[in-house]
Amino acid sequence: MDRRLQADLLRRAARDQRVRASTPQTFLSPLKALRFAWVDGGNAAWLDRVVRRRGWPGTALVGRDAAHAAWLLAQHADWRRRAQRRFLRTMREAVERGDADPRDLAYLEDRVRVNAGLPQRYGTQYGMTATGYGPRPIEDPDGLHDRRARVGLPPMAE
Incomplete structure (x- = not known):
């Protein structure tokens, strides 16, 4: 367990959430948008360095809460889409090893697809x-229930 990396991830995720909590959902001023971009961009650059050096920070390395925090930073890396796609690839490998949450991967996959102009899964x-x-538009809506069930997501009706 890498306690330092764990603490860094949890601290960065807490900051991510503080920035979002301080902004009303109905209004995003240009100043707040810059703050989002600054925090999210900094987190994405930092996480990209971590992933390039060590791979996806999964549960074995940082514990469940910090691994979820890594996903949150990746999910909000919209201003660094190349890095976000790299996060998706490395997180997918971690899920295959049982070292990351498949639900988190589903959210990240949908985010990357929507950012690329593709329907989500x-x-x-x-x-x-x-x-x-x-x-947002969904690929193969008839198979949605089964895909969600396979990764542990509740039915859309819920």
């Missing part, structure tokens, strides 16, 4: 659509 990403707020 698990229905985890929401936003404004032609009919109002709801899930």
Whole structure:
């Protein structure tokens, strides 16, 4: 267990959440957007260095809570999409080894796909659509329930 890396991940995730909690959901001023970009960009650059040196910081290395924190930083790495795709690849390998949460991977996969203009696979990403707020387009909606069940996500109806 790498206690220093664990503490760094938890500290960075807490800061990520403080920035988001300080911003009303209905209004994102240019100053707040810059703050998001600064915090998220810094976290993404830092996590990218960690991943390049050590691979995905999974549960064996940093524990469950810090591994989830690593996912949170990756999920919010929208300003560094190349790094976000690298996070997806390395996290997928960690899930295959049993060293990361498949639910977190599903969220990251959907985020990367939506950012690339592709339909999501698990229905985890929401936003404004032609009919109002709801899930972004979903690939193979008929198979959605089974895909979600395989990774431990509840049915969309919930």
